[in-house]
Amino acid sequence: MQNILGGRARGKGRVPGLLEDAYRRYHRPECIRPDPLEVALRYADPRDQEIAGLVAALLAYGGVKAIMRSATAVLASLGPSPSRTLRQADPRRWRSRRRFAGCARRTPCAGISR
Secondary structure: OEOOOOOEOOOOOHHHHHHHHHHHHHOOHHHOOOOHHHHHHHOOOHHHHHHHHHHHHHOOOOOHHHHHHHHHHHHHHOOOOHHHHHHOOOOOHHHOOHHHOOOOOOOOOOOOOO
16 A cells, blocks of 8 residues: 555554654654754753753744744753753752843733733
8 A cells, every 4th residue: 555655554554554654754853854843852861852842842832943043042051961950950049030141032921911
């Protein structure tokens, strides 16, 4: 059976076969662009990837370029190992906004009272 991706469907059923083919074909780092989660692939340590993915997800609204800029700025402020920075952080020092002084992102606040 030929699938929509141009290959033969593998697996027990049609849908599982199609999904498996898509996974084999596209589950590669070079296929992620343009996606904000590519910031997570900049890190080798899975713990840093998790932090980077969370930051990207939290900022994931609007255009990809804006999300990438914001996520990159936040992660740069956390140093070369965001997970280590967060694990070793003194909560009293995090009250200061200086660490994130260069990070800015417009947030839609419709309906939120201040």
